[in-house]
Amino acid sequence: MDTVDLAVVGGGVIGALIAHEAVAAHPEATVAVLERGLIGQGASSRSAGVHFPRGATARVRSMTEHSHHVWERLAGELGLPIREVDATVVATGDADNVRATYLRLGDETSPADPDRGLAAPAGARAWTLHGCHYADVQGVAGRVLAALRDQVTVLEGTEVTEIAADGDGHRLTLGHGRQLRARRVVLAPGPWIAHPAWAELVAPLGLRVKKIVAAHLEASPAPDAPLTVFHDEDAFLLPLHERGHYLFSYTCDRWDVSPDDVGLVLERSDLDDARAVLGRFAPGLVDRCDSGRVFCDAYSPRREPVVAELRPGLVFAGAAGGSGYRLAPAIAAETVAALDLTPSRTVSQPRQRQS
Numbered sequence: 001m002d003t004v005d006l007a008v009v010g011g012g013v014i015g016a017l018i019a020h021e022a023v024a025a026h027p028e029a030t031v032a033v034l035e036r037g038l039i040g041q042g043a044s045s046r047s048a049g050v051h052f053p054r055g056a057t058a059r060v061r062s063m064t065e066h067s068h069h070v071w072e073r074l075a076g077e078l079g080l081p082i083r084e085v086d087a088t089v090v091a092t093g094d095a096d097n098v099r100a101t102y103l104r105l106g107d108e109t110s111p112a113d114p115d116r117g118l119a120a121p122a123g124a125r126a127w128t129l130h131g132c133h134y135a136d137v138q139g140v141a142g143r144v145l146a147a148l149r150d151q152v153t154v155l156e157g158t159e160v161t162e163i164a165a166d167g168d169g170h171r172l173t174l175g176h177g178r179q180l181r182a183r184r185v186v187l188a189p190g191p192w193i194a195h196p197a198w199a200e201l202v203a204p205l206g207l208r209v210k211k212i213v214a215a216h217l218e219a220s221p222a223p224d225a226p227l228t229v230f231h232d233e234d235a236f237l238l239p240l241h242e243r244g245h246y247l248f249s250y251t252c253d254r255w256d257v258s259p260d261d262v263g264l265v266l267e268r269s270d271l272d273d274a275r276a277v278l279g280r281f282a283p284g285l286v287d288r289c290d291s292g293r294v295f296c297d298a299y300s301p302r303r304e305p306v307v308a309e310l311r312p313g314l315v316f317a318g319a320a321g322g323s324g325y326r327l328a329p330a331i332a333a334e335t336v337a338a339l340d341l342t343p344s345r346t347v348s349q350p351r352q353r354q355s
C-alpha cells in the first residue's frame with residue numbers, strides 16, 4: 001500500500017490551493033490529490049470566478065485580504081487565467097454598512113449606466129471598488145496543479161469510497177479497489193458533503209447545500225465594461241469578455257439540493273427569478289436573459305468558510321457558500337496551519353517524476 005504525508009480528497013480550486021500551500025510550507029512532504037472526475041470539474045467548473053474584496057465579518061475580511069494578495073502573486077507566477085476588472089457597488093441602504101463591508105472602496109460615482117441598460121433604483125448610491133478580478137476557475141485549479149506535478153501526485157478518475165482510522169494515520173479505500181495510507185487527510189469535497197465515505201463525520205458541522213444560478217445575457221460587453229455589484233440583492237453583473245456575453249448572478253434560495261441531482265440545466269423558474277431581480281436594476285437587459293449556468297455549493301451555519309478537524313489528522317475545508325474561489329487561498333492557509341505535516345521517519349520520500 002502506498003503511503004503519503006497528506007491526501008487531499010477533491011481536486012477543485014480549494015483542493016488545488018491546499019496542495020499548493022502544503023508543498024510551499026512543507027517541501028519535503030509527500031502529497032496526493034484524489035479526484036473522482038477531472039481536476040476542477042465540480043462546482044469550480046460552473047463558477048463565475050469573481051473576486052471582490054469584501055466580507056461581512058472580520059474573519060472573512062481578513063481572509064479576503066490574504067486571498068487578494070495570493071491571487072495577485074500566483075496570477076503572475078503561474079500565468080493563471082485571471083482578468084482584472086473595474087467595478088462599481090450600487091446600494092440603496094445604509095452607506096456605513098457598505099463602507100464597512102468592502103475593502104478598497106473608492107470614490108462615489110453614478111449608480112446609473114444608460115449605455116449598458118442600467119437604471120438606478122430610487123435612493124441608490126454607487127462607489128467604485130478597486131482590486132476586483134474574475135477567473136476561469138477550472139483553468140486556475142488545473143494550472144495550479146500542473147505547476148506542482150513534480151511534487152504532488154494527482155490521481156483523477158479516483159473516487160475515495162472509505163476513510164478508516166489506521167494507527168496514527170488513515171487508510172483510504174479507492175473506487176478502483178486500491179488503498180492509500182495517509183498520515184493526514186483533508187476533505188475538500190465542495191458540495192459533496194454527504195458522500196457516504198464522510199457523511200457521518202461531516203454531519204456535526206451543520207452544513208447545507210444550496211442551488212446557485214447565474215444567468216447569461218446575450219449582450220457583448222465593451223472592453224472596459226465594469227463589474228457591477230448590487231449590494232442589497234447580493235447580485236452582480238459581470239462582463240465575461242472571453243465568452244462575449246454578460247453573466248448575472250443573483251441569490252437563488254433553494255436549499256438542501258444534492259450535487260448529483262441538482263441538474264445542470266435551467267428550470268423555467270430560474271429564468272423567471274433572474275429576470276425579476278435583473279428588472280429592478282437593468283430593465284434594458286431583461287429580454288437578453290435566456291440562458292445560464294446551474295450548480296450548487298456548500299454553506300455553513302455562520303456563512304463563513306469552515307476549516308475543522310473532524311478527527312485527529314483529518315480536516316474538512318470548504319463550505320465557503322458561493323465564495324470558494326475568491327477565498328480559496330485563505331482557506332488553504334488555515335487548513336495547512338491546522339495540520340501537523342512535520343516529517344515522519346515512517347513515510348516514504350516524495351515521488352519524483354521520471355524524466
Ligand SMILES: Cc1cc2nc3c(=O)[nH]c(=O)nc-3n(C[C@H](O)[C@H](O)[C@H](O)COP(=O)(O)OP(=O)(O)OC[C@H]3O[C@@H](n4cnc5c(N)ncnc54)[C@H](O)[C@@H]3O)c2cc1C
Pocket residue numbers: 009010011012013014015016034035036037038039040041042043044045046047048049050051137158159160161188189190191192195197212213214293294295296297318319320321322323324325326327
Ligand atoms: C454558478 C456558480 C457561480 C459561482 N460564482 C462564484 C464567484 O463568482 N466567486 C466565488 O468565489 N465563488 C463562486 N462560486 C462558488 C465556488 O465556485 C465554489 O465555492 C468553489 O468552486 C468550491 O471549490 P471546491 O474545491 O470546494 O469544490 P469543487 O470544485 O466542487 O471540488 C470538489 C471536488 O471533489 C470531488 N469529489 C467529490 N467526492 C469525491 C470522492 N468521493 N472522491 C474523490 N473526489 C471527490 C468532486 O469531483 C469535485 O471535483 C460559484 C459557484 C457556482 C455553482
